[in-house]
Amino acid sequence: MQATAAGHRFACFHPVPYGDAPAEQVVTPPPAAATEPGDVLLELDALVKEFPLTGGPFARRRGTVSAVGGVSLSVRRGETYGLVGESGCGKTTLGRIVAGLEEPTGGTVRFDGRDLSGLSRAERRAHRRRIQLMFQDSTAAMDPRMRVGEILREPLVIQGVGTRADQERLTAELLDAVGLPRGAVHRYPHEFSGGQRQRLGLARALTLSPDLVVADEPVSALDVSVQAQILNLMRELQRERGLTYLFISHDLAVIRHLADTVGVMYLGRLVESGPAEQVYAHPLHPYTRGLLDTVNVPDPAAASGGTASRCAARRRPRRSPVRLPLPHPLSVRRGGLREHGTTGQRTERGGASGRVPLPPGRDSASVGGMNEVASTRADPGNGGSALAAALARGPLVLDGGLSNQLQAAGHDLSDDLWSARLLAERPDAVRAAHRAYYEAGADVVTTASYQATFEGFARHGIDAVSTAELLRLSVTLAREAAALTAAERPLWVAASAGPYGAMLADGSEYRGRYGLGVADLERFHRPRLEVLSDAAPDVLALETVPDLDEARALLRAVRGLGVPAWLSFTVTGDRTRAGQPLAEAFALAADADEVIAVGVNCCDPRDADTAVPLAARVTGKPVVVYPNSGESWDAASRTWQGPTRFAPRQASAWRDAGARLVGGCCRVGPEAIAKVAEELRG
Structure with a gap:
């Protein structure tokens, strides 16, 4: 990769300048200052992951698929590293390798300065306490036959942490931390909403007090308002507990909201990385620019700079947050409360329908x-x-x-x-x-x-x-x-x-x-x-x-x-x-x-x-x-x-x-x- 400013780098396997980008952007300047070794929690060096292709009656190997192709990156302690890219680009595979769920084909993974490939089985088990995974599908990630209390206690039991009383106390504290009632321990996962299940997923990821949480698309299946709640909760817990996040997403708006550093993956490679503000304000790689061109902004006229102005004509206009006429989507006739429907003018008590009328003289x-x-x-x-x-x-x-x-x-x-x-x-x-x-x-x-x-x-x-x-x-x-x-x-x-x-x-x-x-x-x-x-x-x-x-x-x-x-x-x-x-x-x-x-x-x-x-x-x-x-x-x-x-x-x-x-x-x-x-x- 080539560097253009402190920490902002991009790959050159697409070396042609994009749009009105100045040609000198593809010229290699002096290298950026190195990150202090003590600041780096996770470091990937030339990481490769290939999956075999098999076929025929004897399932013979016919080739390989490269999911991750030589990715190198570093994540500083206490930061949020946002890894973004389209579906199939290899970002989830990379996250699974970091979490220890997949073995790399080549390259190294160093955590807190130690190469993880040399760990013994016992050392690897102990090390897993320090890296936890937050899954995209919170429903599939939890055993539907287990109550929440059992789900949250399970990592503690496996790792032999504390007595039963200690585990129950820690479970209650985790529920407090993620904003769920302590009585949730007696309920099953299907009894919670999507946002609540994702809170449970975050609580489970924090059970063993990890240093790094790999969050794989944790809010992609949630409504926007619920997404904001989960993201704000993650930021609050990061401040309180000193967490480091490797946050994987295809949503650039989410990444911009949360990440300190952004890495962009394309076809298994890391094509651009750098401080979030620099990557969003001055994208250098054509793929990054293409991703940003697909993002809707609330007010295109207010946007400045090349990427926003080029695609402003394709963006949707800003909507008014108040929508009139004024329907009231209630249909209650209980306890003496009068019914309100969704069409027609308001009537007196006992009327058949109940839309509130517009002010006189105004349509x-x-x-x-x-x-x-x-x-x-x-x-x-x-x-x-x-x-x-x-x-x-x-x-x-x-x-x-x-x-x-x-x-x-x-x-x-x-x-x-x-x-x-x-x-x-x-x-x-x-x-x-x-x-x-x-x-x-x-x-x-x-x-x-x-x-x-x-x-x-x-x-x-x-x-x-x-x-x-x-x-x-x-x-x-x-x-x-x-x-x-x-x-x-x-x-x-x-x-x-x-x-x-x-x-x-x-x-x-x-x-x-x-x-x-x-x-x-x-x-x-x-x-x-x-x-x-x-x-x-x-x-x-x-x-x-x-x-x-x-x-x-x-x-x-x-x-x-x-x-x-x-x-x-x-x-x-x-x-x-x-x-x-x-x-x-x-x-x-x-x-x-x-x-x-x-x-x-x-x-x-x-x-x-x-x-x-x-x-x-x-x-x-x-x-x-x-x-x-x-x-x-x-x-x-x-x-x-x-x-x-x-x-x-x-x-x-x-x-x-x-x-x-x-x-x-x-x-x-x-x-x-x-x-x-x-x-x-x-």
Whole structure:
């Protein structure tokens, strides 16, 4: 191979320059600086793998097929080396050789400086603990007759690691690490979704604490949203455990997201390798350029450089993330929830069909055009990073209490589902409430999913599939409200996830201490958060958290979801509602990468005065603050009692103390939010 810059090399068995590539690119410059020997974990030197071709009645050998033809590469400790190429190019065979599942025909494999070909059988068995494989087909890779606990324990048993109790403890910790409930040990592989099975595959690969994980197309069979969750989880575990990945894929977008170094294989050979940014920005080999020309980009007009501009005309246009007209794909008539169909205009209770009508005077085309504008203001595809950047520039205004706005419109919220009931019964009312807050000046609205849980809806006869649709609908309604709001500023959507006590509807959300452990609470929260994340909100609002155990569970539950979150406690004075020091509660979020803001909500405004500077000091992160009116909720009478203390002029003091998301909670309406917006924007 020839080198053009530090670490960027390409092969010359296709020496003709491609397109407008300058001819000097095929001239060999001075060699790149050598990698320090101690930095290299895996090194392949002239690796060859040939398979025999047999035929005839006696299966005589008639020739060979070269799967890997003289590949040389090195993988540094702690990095992700992305190996990319089309199907049949030899990348999986190379990965199997590295993992010890195939023997090379020629060449050497050195791991941590040692040639693996000279290992004895006992040494090879011990060495396998240091290299593990994550398979593409997670279903075929697991014995369907074994429970998950047995599958995860099996490598420990084979390697003789620990006692039975030690193995079970390690298995539980691995499930925690990959975001699955500990009760999964009693289930069979077929009982999990594709993304969950791939989490199990990752857990099994980590069982023996390897140095190198060979990940062979681990996300190619998954939906894009689930791919992001698995990739983010892999990156998080790499940081925590110091892992090195050899990541094999045919998907250049996935490789670009994850890899530090990229190697491109073609016909069994490594034709180009180098730092990911250099390979993608300046591909040198014709095959690499051809691969990149097949990749769709979200906005061809924004792309620069030869490869992107040459194929821009073949790329698909960017889609609006909000699609109108507005069908609601629910068909539920249980527990008193009114049916909504997918066609026709909305009717009153008992009507035959239930599509929400378009605003008066607007057809679907005109509203769709408005959605294109909305998508440029707050794009669900990158809303999380954009929101974090917006917080760094200055404060944003949150909405107020959704329930009091719905009650003011005449809706009965007296049952245990509270405002979540209207997701199915009156989605138009939820959308209108969101729009009222946007038009009052809110930059961010929180969805009507605070009380929406699988367990809560199940009490009303709503099955899990319909509940998932309702959860997704909560985000869609907020997006639609943003699209219908005439505003030049970006508008954001926060998917609300209330505490366990909100599902109980007995006032315990203001006490905490439910008698459940962290793992139990994580199992409760994770499924709902996965569905909400799949709906692509800008941020997850983990709100009204009453104690530390639930905060720990929520922080574990959001790992790997690919959507940022804010964590907000309900407090009394300088303590959580469960009585723990508030500084200790805030500290939980200080090192959580998923958390972009931390603070308090649904508390007396006077308590916010103490909490905001404390949160800023303890975490160094933007602070979120949205107290209630100062009244107290009486669960027995289901009424608010006491005086109102919320004063919009407090918003400036909170901002000066570090608040970057400022709004109100229960009993704070659009009028008060308009005054908060005026206070913050001058």
